[in-house]
Amino acid sequence: MNPLFDSHSRENSLHKLAVALKAWAYRTRQSMQQRRTNLLLILLVITPVALLTWLGTYLIRDAARSTDSAMQAVLAERLAVANQQLVNDLRRFTDKLDLMANAEGMTGREVAAALGTHQWMMETWVAQEGGAVIPVFEKSGHTPGERADAQLRSSVLLDTLKSAVSQASATTGPFYAWVNATPAQATDRSRQATWMTFARADNYRLQNLELETGPSKFLSGWHVTDGDFIYWRQVSPREVVCARLISLLLRRALYDRLPPPGLDPYPGKLLLATASGIQLHTAGRMLSGSSAAPSARLVCSAPLSQWVLSYSPASVEFPKPYLFPILLGVSSGCLLVLALAWTFFRENARELRLAQQRVSFVNQISHELKTPLTNIQLYTEMAAHRIEDSGDAIAQRHLRVVETETARLNRLIQNVLNYARQQRDKLSVQIKPIVLDEVVNRAVGNWRTLLENKGFQVHTVLQGPPLMKADADALEQILGNLLSNVDKYAAHGKWVSIRTETAGSSVRIVVEDRGSGIPSGKRRMVFEPFERLRSDLNEGVSGTGIGLTISRELADLHGGSLEVCSLYKDGARFILTLPVHPL
Numbered sequence: 001m002n003p004l005f006d007s008h009s010r011e012n013s014l015h016k017l018a019v020a021l022k023a024w025a026y027r028t029r030q031s032m033q034q035r036r037t038n039l040l041l042i043l044l045v046i047t048p049v050a051l052l053t054w055l056g057t058y059l060i061r062d063a064a065r066s067t068d069s070a071m072q073a074v075l076a077e078r079l080a081v082a083n084q085q086l087v088n089d090l091r092r093f094t095d096k097l098d099l100m101a102n103a104e105g106m107t108g109r110e111v112a113a114a115l116g117t118h119q120w121m122m123e124t125w126v127a128q129e130g131g132a133v134i135p136v137f138e139k140s141g142h143t144p145g146e147r148a149d150a151q152l153r154s155s156v157l158l159d160t161l162k163s164a165v166s167q168a169s170a171t172t173g174p175f176y177a178w179v180n181a182t183p184a185q186a187t188d189r190s191r192q193a194t195w196m197t198f199a200r201a202d203n204y205r206l207q208n209l210e211l212e213t214g215p216s217k218f219l220s221g222w223h224v225t226d227g228d229f230i231y232w233r234q235v236s237p238r239e240v241v242c243a244r245l246i247s248l249l250l251r252r253a254l255y256d257r258l259p260p261p262g263l264d265p266y267p268g269k270l271l272l273a274t275a276s277g278i279q280l281h282t283a284g285r286m287l288s289g290s291s292a293a294p295s296a297r298l299v300c301s302a303p304l305s306q307w308v309l310s311y312s313p314a315s316v317e318f319p320k321p322y323l324f325p326i327l328l329g330v331s332s333g334c335l336l337v338l339a340l341a342w343t344f345f346r347e348n349a350r351e352l353r354l355a356q357q358r359v360s361f362v363n364q365i366s367h368e369l370k371t372p373l374t375n376i377q378l379y380t381e382m383a384a385h386r387i388e389d390s391g392d393a394i395a396q397r398h399l400r401v402v403e404t405e406t407a408r409l410n411r412l413i414q415n416v417l418n419y420a421r422q423q424r425d426k427l428s429v430q431i432k433p434i435v436l437d438e439v440v441n442r443a444v445g446n447w448r449t450l451l452e453n454k455g456f457q458v459h460t461v462l463q464g465p466p467l468m469k470a471d472a473d474a475l476e477q478i479l480g481n482l483l484s485n486v487d488k489y490a491a492h493g494k495w496v497s498i499r500t501e502t503a504g505s506s507v508r509i510v511v512e513d514r515g516s517g518i519p520s521g522k523r524r525m526v527f528e529p530f531e532r533l534r535s536d537l538n539e540g541v542s543g544t545g546i547g548l549t550i551s552r553e554l555a556d557l558h559g560g561s562l563e564v565c566s567l568y569k570d571g572a573r574f575i576l577t578l579p580v581h582p583l
Contacts, residue, residue: 037348045341049334056330063321071318075296079309082270085260087301089253094200094231098220101233101241108235112136115231115243122244127154129238139246153195154242157223157232160197161240198222198303222303226274227251255281267314275299275306289315366416373413377406404450411480418477418554419529419546429471429557436464436500436507439472443479444498451487455494464500464507468580474554475509475578478562481547482511482574490515493571506560507580512573523564527552551576 100118101111112124116137126134133151199221223230223242229250231243258281259266266284271294273279284290294310380402387395418427440462448458479498486496493514501508518526529549548562555562558578565573 041341041345041348044344045337048337052330052333052337056326059326060321060323063323063326067318067321071313072296074318075311075313076298078266078270079296079298079311081260081263082258082309083298083300083304085257086254086304086307089257090304093250094220094222097231097243098200098233101220106235108239108241109134109136111233111235111241112243115233115241118243120245120249122246123150124241124243125150125154126235127151127158127240127242129158131155150242150244153223153230154240156195157197157230157242158240161199161234194306195223195225196303196306198224198305224303224306226276226278226306227280251280255283258283266311267317269312271310271312273308273310275308280307285314287314287316289313289317366413369409369413370417373406373410377403377410380406400449404446407446407480408484411477411484414477415481415547415550418550427553427557429474429554431469431471431558433467434470434472434475435466436468436470436475436509437462439470439475440464440479440498440500440509443476444483446476446480447483447487451483451496454487454491456486457495459495459497459499461497461499461501463502464509465502465580468507468578470558470578471554474558475576478551478554478576479509479511481551482576484547485572486511486513486515489513490571492516502580505580507578509576509578510573511576512565512568512571514571517569517571518564520566523566526564527562 097115097118100114106114108126112126113136115121116124121137122139123135124137126136127150128134131151131154133154135150200219220231220233223232227247229245229247231245233241233243235241255272258270258272267287268284268290269286270283271279272281272283290312292312294312297308297310299305300307300309380399384396384399384403387399441460444458444460451458483496483498490496490513493516495514497510497512499510501510527548529546552562555576555578560576560578562574562576565575
């Protein structure tokens with residue numbers, strides 16, 4: 001096998017592979033661009049919708065928290081007032097009992113007898129250290145068996161008061177100091193409730209609720225359970241008087257104070273229950289919604305610490321958070337974002353569709369124009385030969401204008417046809433041996449007259465390789481597009497240079513001018529199809545916007561590149577780089 005033929009075969013294979021890779025890269029870029037557009041559209045929708053949703057959720061929760069805080073504050077104040085009412089009533093009753101039992105020089109029996117005169121009293125007795133219990137007063141109908149409980153309660157109370165002396169200095173309560181909680185050990189289940197003992201500080205001023213200086217003294221108080229109240233008064237260190245009240249009458253008097261006097265019945269349910277959950281009394285109008293679980297609770301102050309106040313508000317009592325403006329704002333924002341996204345998507349699709357229609361239309365028109373244009377070129381050349389023989393200079397000048405405009409029209413049509421082939425992935429080049437400088441010189445010659453007539457200085461420095469492989473027509477088209485841009489955009493520079501140079505295994509064709517140049521942010525855009533600088537339209541510069549796109553694609557098909565030099569500041573410099581394929 002001929003080694004030279006084998007080498008050429010490998011080159012052709014490599015070139016075809018490079019062309020295939022270029023085509024694949026182009027399709028990949030197109031696909032990635034479409035994906036980027038879709039991703040951008042998704043981000044434009046998801047991000048603001050997510051932010052609006054988060055903002056709406058935050059505002060709704062904040063409104064709910066604000067409403068709940070306001071409701072809790074109102075309910076806390078309401079329960080505090082009710083608690084204060086109960087405790088104050090019991091305090092006043094305690095003061096009354098203290099006055100009845102506080103006469104100087106009264107014995108225990110006399111104190112018990114005086115207490116027995118109160119209409120709410122069930123029984124009174126005198127308890128002495130050692131367990132002796134002396135009954136003094138018993139209301140008619142009183143159950144005799146309760147005396148055993150009196151002995152037990154007296155014993156517990158006396159033991160409690162012994163330790164209460166050591167806690168006197170630590171008393172800080174407003175009226176009563178909790179001393180001890182003593183679970184009963186009786187076998188009777190009705191007596192197994194938790195009993196609590198409270199002592200009243202004698203050095204506490206009832207008028208202004210302030211504690212006087214000096215140690216507190218515990219001379220009277222309460223020994224109570226959920227529903228049983230025993231008033232006690234110590235008459236000596238070894239003797240205490242106890243008075244058991246008719247619990248129903250006392251509790252009824254306290255219940256009648258709920259809600260506190262002067263206040264209208266609450267719309268919801270005010271519940272008074274024991275700490276163990278036994279309901280004692282309910283108050284309020286109990287409108288719709290008040291059957292729900294309580295929204296606020298409060299343990300009553302001493303000596304009613306075994307009771308718990310709670311409140312279940314009615315549905316109409318506290319307004320719900322007004323969420324309609326928030327939901328309306330968030331929904332409107334989301335709808336606006338979706339509408340903008342839909343508009344963007346529709347406009348983008350419409351632009352793509354219009355671009356495709358424009359390319360298709362121009363492609364068809366170009367095909368229709370190609371045939372008559374070829375005939376015009378043919379007959380123009382024939383007429384030029386005839387006129388050349390006749391020596392008519394004016395006719396020759398007119399024909400040169402016709403030839404120039406025909407060449408420009410031919411280039412535009414060729415660009416459009418090539419772009420259409422590129423869109424169908426059918427654009428290709430015919431690589432053949434050429435003399436690069438001859439091709440460049442011929443392409444420049446087609447433009448030299450036109451440019452010089454417009455005042456351009458055209459400089460050429462041709463130092464290309466003697467022979468290389470490339471598509472001469474494609475190179476002429478690339479140079480035609482670059483020189484066409486010089487004609488359109490660098491008119492005020494009046495200078496253009498075209499040079500060829502060999503650098504290693506590649507050759508470069510450099511076209512530079514001294515026009516206004518290309519802004520750095522626009523250098524990549526000029527190679528995008530139909531992308532033109534906005535000022536181009538304002539300045540009335542004509543063109544299709546696909547010349548550089550086709551030129552770069554033709555350079556890629558050669559395995560080379562077409563770039564804008566970013567270091568050139570005097571105007572625009574395009575560098576076409578081509579590999580030098582050995583013959």
